[in-house]
Amino acid sequence: MKRQRILVAYGSKHGATAGIAEQIGRTLEEEGFDAAVHPARDVREVEGFDAVILGGSLYAGHWNRDTMRCAHRNAEALSHRPVWLFSSGPVDSSAERHEIPPVPAVAEEMERLHAKGHRTFGGSITAGTPGLVARTLVKHGKGGDFRNAEAIQSWAHQVGEELRADGKA
Numbered sequence: 298m299k300r301q302r303i304l305v306a307y308g309s310k311h312g313a314t315a316g317i318a319e320q321i322g323r324t325l326e327e328e329g330f331d332a333a334v335h336p337a338r339d340v341r342e343v344e345g346f347d348a349v350i351l352g353g354s355l356y357a358g359h360w361n362r363d364t365m366r367c368a369h370r371n372a373e374a375l376s377h378r379p380v381w382l383f384s385s386g387p388v389d390s391s392a393e394r395h396e397i398p399p400v401p402a403v404a405e406e407m408e409r410l411h412a413k414g415h416r417t418f419g420g421s422i423t424a425g426t427p428g429l430v431a432r433t434l435v436k437h438g439k440g441g442d443f444r445n446a447e448a449i450q451s452w453a454h455q456v457g458e459e460l461r462a463d464g465k466a
């Protein structure tokens with residue numbers, strides 16, 4: 298049977314969300330899907346994909362602008378295929394302790410696109426993250442890489458299971 302094509306599109310300012318997207322793509326590949334991972338700003342059309350996972354980092358309560366624009370630009374096509382959204386994220390262990398709901402604008406996108414699910418993953422700010430805010434946080438011991446490989450893989454696995462259950466894989 299032809300492998301189902303899944304697009305994992307991400308908006309990432311400093312690479313943390315890109316890493317999450319790559320991991321989602323790898324997990325789906327390992328599970329037999331044909332996964333393509335691309336920056337959201339490069340995604341002009343999604344017609345060639347059977348399902349789409351769209352993720353972005355959070356800054357001051359807002360989803361990454363590239364991700365939001367990608368969602369708007371492709372809204373019509375996205376609303377006709379299975380879509381999942383994700384956000385990254387809290388630079389502490391809160392995303393591991395409980396489900397963090399999407400910020401309001403992402404919740405709106407979920408409705409508009411009829412998204413099948415959303416997950417907030419822990420994010421990352423390290424000494425290598427540029428910017429004054431990041432530098433100050435790290436200096437005060439508030440940084441760290443809170444991306445949890447197990448949680449990311451497990452969510453990607455869940456998405457794959459749902460696609461299979463829908464009889465589309």
Ligand SMILES: Cc1cc2nc3c(=O)[nH]c(=O)nc-3n(C[C@H](O)[C@H](O)[C@H](O)COP(=O)(O)O)c2cc1C
Pocket residue numbers: 308309310311312313314315354355356357358359385386387388419420421422428430431
């Ligand atoms: C200035 C600044 C503002 C942030 N605001 C939020 C926020 O509102 N909510 C949140 O969960 N994380 C917030 N974060 C954490 C980032 O979302 C996290 O570092 C994320 O993993 C960055 O991903 P990126 O490198 O892909 O852009 C903020 C980080 C910085 C530096």
